[in-house]
Amino acid sequence: MLWLLLCFADALVVASFEVIVPDKHLLAIRGGSAVLGCEFTPDPDLSNLVVTWQRSEDSQVVHSFYYQQDQLKKQSPEFHNRTSLFISELHKGNASLRIAEVSPKDAGLYLCIVSNAKGTGKALMTVIYGALYSEPRLSIHVNSTTVTVQFETEGFPKPEVIWLDEHGQNLNYHLELHDQTEDGLYLVKSSYEAQKPTVNVTFTLKNHLLNQNLQRPVFLSYDKDTTANQGTIALVLSVVCFFLVIAIIWFVRRRNKQKPSAVNHVN
Structure with a gap:
């Protein structure tokens, strides 16, 4: 009888722990930051807390936290220097993840996995990527x-x-x-x-x-009519420019011919 009571008590403890994502689908916009919400049943003692975010499709590690600090040695290179948890909110049961500089590669399925002294659980969410169209x-x-x-x-x-x-x-x-x-x-x-x-x-x-x-x-x-007039004006200007160039060439040549006679007159 005592054994049954203990098993029932353990079952209550496990059932009292849960991990949930408030939004099953999150829209992330190009170049901005996306916050992937995740909540769990809190425990004031963080020494046993383990938080892991990973991609569901390929099990890539997006972010890890245990021993009361971030553990990023196994983090996928695609997420280096772009992820963070809200550390001051962990004791309240907030395991949300922030991803900076969102890109198309960030779209997909994400798992939020949390465990502490009260139990272990996980929740799945989808990140959808979008980018505003530029000025046409x-x-x-x-x-x-x-x-x-x-x-x-x-x-x-x-x-x-x-x-x-x-x-x-x-x-x-x-x-x-x-x-x-x-x-x-x-x-x-x-x-x-x-x-x-x-x-x-x-x-x-x-x-x-x-x-x-x-x-x-x-x-x-x-x-x-305007188009025709513009063509006529362009033709007239071309003719004027042509005769202007001829006049300049004639003037320069005449001046060059006069220079030697002027020198001889001085001598």
Whole structure:
């Protein structure tokens, strides 16, 4: 009977210890810091506390704490000088991990494993990576009959791209999507080819993960008469410059011919 009571008491102790992650899914933004929350049943005595964070996919050690201090000898090189615990909060049951300078490689599954005198437990969470798209860079290419308007930007994940006309109707467009940047970002190049003489379109890019919505209107108008006049002015200026160069050359040569006679007159 006493043995059963002891077993029941041990079971209560084990059941009273738990490890939880408040957020099962955490959104980490490029270049910033991410705090992976983890809570456990605290014990004022930290001498028996062991906290280990590791990647679930490959068991890489992200951060370790035992003997009342950080233990980073087995830490994966990818996380060197980028991780820290909230040491002053450990006695309260806070085993949250801070990861600085978030990059695409930080996305994935993480295990928070904690043990102390009250028990051992673990909890799993997912880190999702995102990057805001940069300010779209505009370029315009003009030929005899059409105008091509292009926007270029980088971000993550894959965006939704829309081109609209002045009436809000969808337009057919060209889209190039590359994921070969050094930061693991998608490079987006999207263009629309319009007929002259007027271009009135709006480029829209949506990053649904980060609730980012970029809209950039483009309005261009071409006047055929103005274009012709500009061509005539350019031709006239070219002719004037040509005769000006001829006049300068003639003046220099005449001056050089006059120099010897001036010297002889002095002698």
